[in-house]
Amino acid sequence: MQIRHRLWLGIGLSVVASAAPMLSATASPTLDGAPLLMQLAQGGEGGEGGEGGEGGEAGVSPEAAAKDPVAFISALDVTAAHYHAGLKAFEEGETQAAGEMFAHPISEIYVDLEPVFKAQGVTPFQAQMEKASELALNKAPLPEVKKAVKAVLDALEAAAGRAPAGTASPAQVQAKLLADMIDRGARQYRTAAAGTAFEPYLDGYGFAIAAKQRLAGLTKAGKSAPAEATQAISLLEKAYPTAKRPATLPVKPEDLLVAASKAQLTLSRIR
The missing domain is CATH 1.20.1440 (de novo design (two linked rop proteins))
Incomplete structure (x- = not known):
């Protein structure tokens, strides 16, 4: 089965900050001997899969999350959904899909919401997300992947306890x-x-x-x-x-x- 690849921020092997708009595959870090960006950036945002309002992944707003507990926790739920699905995929032998599922919320949710998390006193957990993705992509033993996923899910649960107050x-x-x-x-x-x-x-x-x-x-x-x-x-x-x-x-x-x-x-x- 094929899975559409999306460009995302680093998975613990490398964090490419202030990069040029286009990165060449030869200049990118490697994963299992192959250029990382070549493996993971074979497609862009906006294609099939539900992004941009087409399916169920759209609608995570930092502005709303900063003041609405539902928007705040919903963003965490969307992140958790990726990790639940990714772990099951890993158990089914879909290691590449699992690694990508773990990575997607980093650039799609976490990076945008990081200022909101910081304002609410959430302990940063991007490193845990990156570790889970790195382990899955490198086909680490299942117990290691499970442990990494649990660390992310625990961090998400702790973050939910820091949601802004609301009237509901x-x-x-x-x-x-x-x-x-x-x-x-x-x-x-x-x-x-x-x-x-x-x-x-x-x-x-x-x-x-x-x-x-x-x-x-x-x-x-x-x-x-x-x-x-x-x-x-x-x-x-x-x-x-x-x-x-x-x-x-x-x-x-x-x-x-x-x-x-x-x-x-x-x-x-x-x-």
């Missing part, structure tokens, strides 16, 4: 986060169904995992999950059965989008 109740925050993850998973599935690429499917697989975890968060906030939300998550699990993309996607995208819309409506009523 804890239950409302959890409901909005759950609705967001369900929506992202459904929209990413529509993107995956429009082609045969692996990456958009794997992105959505991560959102499905993150959505299920937010369902537990709602329960901890003292609210029972609406039936529509549990039904949407069940359909997400059916749509994304494994980290490996099935030859034929098992759910109609429109069915998943309808289920997600119903879940969002009922979740919006939680107070």
Whole structure:
């Protein structure tokens, strides 16, 4: 299976700061003997896969995250989704895809939000993200990769505790986060169904995992999950059965989008 490569900031092997707009492959650092940028920059932003508003990955705003706990934690959830999906992909033998999944949130989320994290007193965790990606790309033993992924997920959980204060109740925050993850998973599935690429499917697989975890968060906030939300998550699990993309996607995208819309409506009523 092919995965579209995206240019991202360094993975611990090298951090290319203040670089020229174009870098030659011969001047780039290497990974397993091959130029790193040649391996990882075979495509640009804006193609298939859901970026730029097409699928479920768009909408992480530093401005919103600085004042809204939902936007702040949603950015962390999107990051966590990449690590959940990447680890499962690694376990399935998709080591290159795993390394890239671990790397994407560095440039796509972390770098933009770093000033917000700093203002909120979040302990920096870019180094942990870089280490996870480096280990996966170098096909390190699974226990090492798992340990690195856990370090990132622990850092994300700690960062969530530093979210800015808002006017929404804890239950409302959890409901909005759950609705967001369900929506992202459904929209990413529509993107995956429009082609045969692996990456958009794997992105959505991560959102499905993150959505299920937010369902537990709602329960901890003292609210029972609406039936529509549990039904949407069940359909997400059916749509994304494994980290490996099935030859034929098992759910109609429109069915998943309808289920997600119903879940969002009922979740919006939680107070």
